[in-house]
Amino acid sequence: MNVTVIGSATAASPEERALRDLYLEHGPALYSYVLRMLGGDTYRAEDILQETLLRCWNKQNVADGEGMAVRPWMFRVARNLVIDAHRTRMARPLEINGNPWLDDMCAEADDIDRMLSSVVVQDALRSLTPAHREALRATIFADRTTQQAAEALGVPQGTVKSRVYYALRSLKSALAESGMG
Incomplete structure (x- = not known):
């Protein structure tokens, strides 16, 4: 060959x-x-x-x-x-994954799951220190940059960055403990 x-x-x-x-x-x-x-x-x-x-x-x-x-x-x-x-x-026909009828049957449970998830997230947010909650509200929830949040809170930008970092880390561990992680 x-x-x-x-x-x-x-x-x-x-x-x-x-x-x-x-x-x-x-x-x-x-x-x-x-x-x-x-x-x-x-x-x-x-x-x-x-x-x-x-x-x-x-x-x-x-x-x-x-x-x-x-x-x-x-x-x-x-x-x-x-x-x-x-x-x-x-x-080629459009491929679908899973069973759409099963998703329709579970639609009501999704609303309940969302409500329960929001309760768990609120509890996890309450477990944070006030400074960490304030940093999250000023940045993520208010859709601001860390510089804008620093000006609104009257603290240095580095402080806002570290507070957001540690707040998210604490939030992640609180959610993991509650079974949401």
Whole structure:
């Protein structure tokens, strides 16, 4: 069995050398073209490039170098492959995960769960020190930056940052203790 690499210096046959030369001459431009069409998806672009070269291998006589312009043909094949792949993906039915009827049955429980969760979160917030609660209210709940909160609270920005950090850490451990973590 004769195995050769397309980039190797000594290909076994004139067809393989011609294909390697085609790849070296047109591959980078073709890859860039396909990559732009696919929005930067490198994996799919490599697949399209490989399939284009395989079709060139199968359909064209690349070794005899007849007068046919191979580059436009390769770009057309690549374009058609991209379009075919897009159409195939669009023709597939939309996949759904799970059972939607089960979600509908559990909708009432979600409202109760939200209410119970809010009670647990309020209890966890009450367990914080007043300075930590005040820092959270001034930043997260008021949708302010730490600089804006520092000005509103009359403390340095670094103090607000550390209070928010330790408040969130304490809040996380309080919620973990209550089973919400």
